[in-house]
Structure formats: C-alpha cells, structure tokens
Amino acid sequence: MPEQTIEVLPDLAAISRAAADDLLRVAAQAVKDRSRCLVALSGGSTPQQLYTLLTQPPYREHLPWNQMFFFWGDERCVPPTDPESSYGLAKRLLFDHAPVPAENIHRIPGELDPAETARIYADQLREFAMEDMRWPHLDWVLLGLGADGHTASLFPGKTSREEGELPVIPAKAEYQGRPAQRVTLTPLVFNAAWQVVFLVSGAEKADAVAGTLEGARDPVRWPAQRIQPEEGRVVWLVDQPAAGKLKK
Numbered sequence: 001m002p003e004q005t006i007e008v009l010p011d012l013a014a015i016s017r018a019a020a021d022d023l024l025r026v027a028a029q030a031v032k033d034r035s036r037c038l039v040a041l042s043g044g045s046t047p048q049q050l051y052t053l054l055t056q057p058p059y060r061e062h063l064p065w066n067q068m069f070f071f072w073g074d075e076r077c078v079p080p081t082d083p084e085s086s087y088g089l090a091k092r093l094l095f096d097h098a099p100v101p102a103e104n105i106h107r108i109p110g111e112l113d114p115a116e117t118a119r120i121y122a123d124q125l126r127e128f129a130m131e132d133m134r135w136p137h138l139d140w141v142l143l144g145l146g147a148d149g150h151t152a153s154l155f156p157g158k159t160s161r162e163e164g165e166l167p168v169i170p171a172k173a174e175y176q177g178r179p180a181q182r183v184t185l186t187p188l189v190f191n192a193a194w195q196v197v198f199l200v201s202g203a204e205k206a207d208a209v210a211g212t213l214e215g216a217r218d219p220v221r222w223p224a225q226r227i228q229p230e231e232g233r234v235v236w237l238v239d240q241p242a243a244g245k246l247k248k
C-alpha cells in the first residue's frame with residue numbers, strides 16, 4: 001500500500017493553494033534529483049483555480065518551468081480548440097500566462113481516432129521512460145474525482161484487459177453531459193508516479209470520497225482505488241464539503 005495522506009481544508013481556494021505548494025516542493029526536488037519534472041494535468045472544473053494560481057506569485061517566479069514537461073491523465077476526444085478540451089483549458093488558464101516552452105507541452109491529440117490517439121500518446125510517454133520501461137515515472141500527477149467515483153477516464157463498473165496491459169487506452173462513459181469518448185492513462189502509468197494528488201471539492205463529491213476512502217475495497221466500483229503507486233505517495237486534498245461524509 002502506498003503512503004497516503006488526506007488533508008481536509010476549508011474550501012476550493014485552500015486545497016488549490018495546497019496543491020500549488022505541493023507542486024512547488026515536488027518540482028524543486030525532481031529537478032534537483034533528475035533535472036526534470038514530469039507533470040500530468042487533469043481536466044474538469046476543480047483544477048481551474050489551481051491553474052490560475054500557478055501563474056501568480058510566488059509560483060510563477062519559483063516553478064522551474066523550463067525543466068517541467070506537461071502531460072495529461074486523460075483527454076476528451078475533441079479538437080484542442082474545443083471548449084471541452086482539457087488541453088485547451090490548461091492553455092487558456094496556465095500556458096498562455098506562464099513561461100512554459102511550447103515543446104514541453106505534450107497534449108493528447110484528441111482530434112484523432114481514439115485508438116490512434118492512444119497509440120501516439122503511448123509512444124510519446126515511452127520517449128520519457130527510463131531504461132527498459134514503456135512509460136516514465138511521472139513526478140506529479142493531478143487527478144480529480146467525479147461524483148460517480150471516476151478518476152481520469154477510469155469509470156465505475158468498467159475495467160478491461162487493456163487497462164492492465166497498456167499505458168494509454170480509449171474510454172467511453174456518460175458523465176454530466178461531457179464528451180463521452182475519451183483517451184486515458186491507465187493505472188500502469190499512474191502507479192509508477194512519485195506523487196499523485198487528488199484534488200476534490202464540493203458536497204456533490206462527498207459520497208464518492210467516502211466510498212473511495214472508507215468503503216470496502218472495490219476498485220471496480222471505486223476506480224480511484226486502482227491508483228496505488230508502487231513507490232510513490234498519494235495525497236488527497238479535499239475541501240470540507242467534499243469530506244462531509246468521511247467518518248474519520
């Protein structure tokens with residue numbers, strides 16, 4: 001079982017700041033140890049305050065942007081200019097306002113056929129892998145949690161053979177009317193990460209947080225339970241409303 005900590009803070013602003021501080025610390029250590037920091041971002045609404053925060057002091061001045069390489073945990077199968085694009089969201093809120101070299105940004109090409117997208121992205125990840133690995137140890141992975149318990153595009157009730165064999169797979173699910181066709185990293189990649197941060201806000205997530213963290217072990221029902229880094233740490237940054245049904 002990986003080292004896992006749960007931090008409950010008052011609101012979205014507080015967990016966003018905690019996530020920014022965590023990235024600052026992890027990025028400095030990763031650059032010191034490995035001269036680079038590989039970051040996987042998330043889509044959705046929760047990370048938006050965090051992305052904006054990173055473009056402001058002290059983060060803007062102190063993050064090692066030149067040695068940071070950006071990936072995504074998943075992407076909707078839409079063009080990068082589509083309002084639903086997770087890449088597009090990060091570009092609008094973060095990359096257009098911070099000195100990130102364009103060549104350091106590795107978006108998932110959601111505009112292509114999903115199977116082709118998955119193949120292309122698996123090849124991109126392999127370029128950053130060490131020695132004989134097929135994917136890298138990501139240094140900092142940001143994940144959200146859906147009200148139904150999904151994380152990235154790993155949805156409840158759906159596991160596949162491919163999820164246990166491939167680093168990147170197409171996925172399909174219905175959630176809040178968002179694009180159903182997705183491409184997602186699998187637990188193979190998430191579980192090789194050094195630091196996984198779940199950023200969860202809002203009372204509508206309380207059941208999913210309690211089910212994932214305090215419910216029976218049921219990774220099919222609670223996909224975030226599939227995220228068990230072999231050597232890395234998992235940090236849950238949860239605001240009070242989202243933690244409302246936690247017993248402990």
Ligand code: 6PG
Pocket residue numbers: 042043044045046047074075076086143144145146147150151152153175
């Ligand atoms: C996405 C994310 C997805 C998200 C959750 C929570 O592309 O939507 O990968 O897993 O993190 O659905 O979304 P909210 O932050 O909008 O609640």
